Amino acid sequence: MTSPTSSSAFRNRVGWLAGLPVLALLWAAATLATAPIVADALRVGSAAIVRETGRGEPEPWLRIEAEGRDLLALGEAPDSASREAALGRLASIPGLRRVGDRTGLIETASPFVWTATRTRADQVETGGNRPAEVGAAALAARLAAALPPETDLRDRARAARGGPAGFMEGASYLVARLGGFAPGAVASLSDTTLSIRGEALDPAAYAAGQDAPPQGFGLGAIEILPPRVDDFRFVVERRPDGGLTLGGNVVSEAARAEALKMAGIVLANTGMQAGVDDAMRTARGLDPAIDPAALTKAALRLAGLIREGSVRFERGNLSVSGTALDEEAVGEAEAALRDARPAGIGAGTVSLEVRPVSPYTTRIRRDSGSVTLSGYLPDRAARESLNAALRLRFLREAIVDRSRLSSGARPGLVAALTATLGPLSTLASGEIAVTGRTMQLGGESLYAESARRTGEDLRRAVPPGWESTVAVTTRDAAPAYDAPTCARLFSERLAGHTLRFAPGSSELKPDFYPVLDAVAELVKACRAERVEVIGHLDPPGAKPPKPETLPEAKAEKDKADKAKADKAKTSSKEKTTGNDKAPGKVAEAGKAADNTKADKAKPAPTPTEPPPPAKDPDPSPDLAGARAAAIVDYLLKAGVASGRALAAQGSAPLNDRQGIGLALRS
Incomplete structure (x- = not known):
């Protein structure tokens, strides 16, 4: 049987435990009610401390981030005493639980590096160093204006000395470009060098990444991936003035430069004076099986076959349309698409209209080392005849034939061109151009008299019924002085x-x-x-000049010395051979040698005649x-x-x- 005392103790414990949830609810309610009050008190107290760190400065160096009853201190103090004082005052705020310290001291940074990273589509975070004289709030306001709307800016940069002049302009330039890049893009400033790395979201952002930097800065590493497109296109437009416009997409800046270079060569080969316009945009998305350079070359080759129109690479196929250059061009375009397409490219359509060539012009140009035939000729026989005449007249120059075949030539064109080769050959450089029945000779002559004769020779050479004009200048014509x-x-x-x-x-x-x-x-x-x-x-007192041995005289002397040596060698050989075949002669030779020795031993006879007089030295030249x-x-x-x-x-x-x-x- 339970005693009364035990029952009473049990009831007391049960009652206390039953009251714990009530106490917890009361505590939670009190906490919820007082938390905003405590947080407000912490913000008010910390804000006052922050304001005091800005006395005598453009703005406070201390920044505070609050989370409930916790505070996080950020910023760089001008000295240790200011830093310790600010942290001590924060710690004394009533109701504060903990102070996180991420403050530092202002130091000199070299190199001075600042970075901006696009961490999310709607967020950019800065790091590294910012100039101590540039306040964090002022920098954030300047950068926010360069970012797209609804983009959050998180500043994690630390104040430091040593920043470049114009830092705000350089940082704004970088942040403005990050707005068009995918997350993960990084822009950096290192002293006065600006760099960007990342993937552009569209062609405009890619182009902006290549813009010139602000004054006082230079571009460092620009590693920008072009945007990706679903339908990679490449277009060559032949304008009415004969020039070319390149449009669509190109895989890189190097490919762009190469395409423009190729287009210039096409214009030069066709004799066009118009230029090349660039409307291309760099992008990714070309089938990896297609060589970009081969695609460009194939499109420009087709563009060289039209007078007006376009060559288009779209949806994997290459097509050409417009007005053909001449009768030959249609067949050449069809053959190119049928037999000479680069790997991975499909054959599109050939839609070319043939019109009479107008004006019908033929040109023969002479330059240093070459003679170039261009323009139109009526048929293959005319081409072969004119090439043969060129080879006979210009023996040392290379003959370059860029002519095309088309009907519409005036009768007697080849004969008229052949007659003009003589006057053209007298020029240092020049060109004969035939349009209709008019011949024009222009160029440069080495001498004024030769230039005058060239005009007369051309007028005599032109067949009846043809007209001629001459515009020949003289090289280095000297002025006349009194x-x-x-x-x-x-x-x-x-x-x-x-x-x-x-x-x-x-x-x-x-x-x-x-x-x-x-x-x-x-x-x-x-x-x-x-x-x-x-x-x-x-x-x-100067020594007279030593006579020089002319090369011809030296050669004669060397020849004579060689002949003398050969003769002595032959004589020696004959003596050796004679000794072998006639021993009796050896005795005679020995006897003659003894007599010679005896003669040499005798005293020299007294001369009976005076020696000849010495010659006078040669007179000085x-x-x-x-x-x-x-x-x-x-x-x-x-x-x-x-x-x-x-x-x-x-x-x-x-x-x-x-x-x-x-x-x-x-």
Whole structure:
């Protein structure tokens, strides 16, 4: 049987336990009721402390993030005392449970690096360093203006010294470009170098990533993946003016540059003067089985077969439409799509209209080392005939045939072109162009007289019923000066220049050439003047020049020495052979040798005749005359007409200090 005391104790315990949930509910209600009050008190108290850290600064260095009764301190203090004071005041706020410390001290950063990362589609987070003189709130406001709407900016950068001038402009430039990139894109500033890495969401964002940076900054690594497109297209438009417009997509900037280069070659080969317009956009999405360069080359090859229209690569097929270049072009386009498509590309349609060629033009152009035939010819026989005539006339040049076949030529075209090859061959460079029955010869001649004769020769060569025009210029045509101007310019050319040969030499020194070239050009311009040259002597005591062995003389001497050596070798061989075959002769030879030795042992006879007198040494060469002749020879080779550069007659040579004498005479 249970005692009364035990029953009472049990009831007390049960009652206490039953009251615990009630107490918990009361505590929770009190907490919920007081939590906002505590949080507000923490915010108010911490805000006051934050404001005080901004005294004398553009804005407070301390930043606070609150979570319930916990506070997180951020920012960089100017010194340790300020930092400890701020943390101590935060810790004393009533109701605070814990202070997280992520503060630091302002230091000098080198290199100064700041980064911005697109962490989500609606969020950008900054890190690294920001200049201490740029407040966090001011930077956030500037960057928010460069971001798309509804994008959250989280600033995790730390204040530091050493930031570049114009930091705000550089950071805004980077953040503005991140707005068009997929999550994971990173933009960075390292001192004055800006870099971007990531994937562009659209062509506009990709193009913006290539924009020039703000003044004072340069671009570093720009690693931007182009956007992906579902239908990769490439288009070549042939405009009415003959130029090309490249549009659609291209896989990279390198591929863009190569496409523009290829288009320029196509225009040059077809003789078009119009340019190339770039409307391409970089993108991904081309079938990996297709070579981008091969696709571009195939499309441009087709574009070279049309006068107006387009070549399109769409949905994996290549097609061409418009006006054909000529009758040949239709068949060539069909063959190209049938037999010469790059791997992975399908054959589209050929829709080309053939129109009469107008104007019907044929050109023959002569340049250094080549002669190029372009334009139109009536048939293959005409092409072969004209090529044969070109090979006979221009033996040293390469013949480049870029002609096309089309009807509509004037009768006698080949004969008329062949007749003009003579006048064209006299030009240093030039071109004969035939349109209808009109021939135009233009180019450059080396000499004025030759240019005049070229015009006369063309007029005589043109068949009856054909018209001709000539526009030939003369290379380096010298101006004409009057006598006073010539005298003044001549003095100016020679002022400060003394032409002095090395002792014993008549070879020109390298420093003579600029002076003599200037004199030659002036004499050509002074058409009523001539230049006279006086040589100079060597200084007293200089050794006479050592006679030089000419190459021809040296060769003759070497030949004679070789013949002498061969003869001696042959003689020795004959003696050896004779000893073997005739022993009796050996004894005779030995006896003769003994007699020779005896003769040598005898004293020399007394001469009965006096020795011949010694020859006088050769007179010194006319070194001054040779030097004057060398100067005259150089002037003549430089283009001075014969008779207008000569050695002065009857003038005494000048001395070494005076050097070569040059005088302008009327």
